[in-house]
Amino acid sequence: MTYADLQEALRVLGLGERxxxxxxxxxxxxxxxxxxxxxxxxxxxxxxxxxxxxxxKVLQEYLAEYRFSFSEEEFYEQNPEERLRRQFMDAALWGKG
Incomplete structure (x- = not known):
């Protein structure tokens, strides 16, 4: 599979980058x-x-071999509300204060 194959599969299915x-x-x-x-x-x-x-089939094959990132940075990228909660949880107005 090439990157072009992957992009064509996304185009056929009408999906974006994510x-x-x-x-x-x-x-x-x-x-x-x-x-x-x-x-x-x-x-x-x-x-x-x-x-x-x-x-x-192309996407399923790609996903079967995909290496998922469980890093903190990726977690907050996928869960932006948690990033905000972490950022403001100690603020008097929003959190414990």
Whole structure:
């Protein structure tokens, strides 16, 4: 897999640079349902379903080998409300005071 493959997979699924596993799975389900022949209406788009499934496979393979960061900096990046709580918890107005 190349970085270009990863970017193409994100483009096909309509995802941005950051997406949770839950968001990836939900988007995959949504697109397969939308383009499935049994969905009614347009009769489906088998080519698009193949592209969506291939994109999902690329992302799943990437995630299977991804090394997660459990650093404090990454924790606060993912949980900004905790960063604020930590920053102001000792302030008289907001915290213990």
């Amino acid at each position: 997406a949770s596993l839950t968001e990836i799975k939900a988007r995959h389900r949504e697109l397969v349902k939308r383009h499935h022949p049994d969905a009614g209406g347009s009769g489906g788009d088998p080519d698009m379903i193949r592209r969506v499934n291939a994109a999902n």
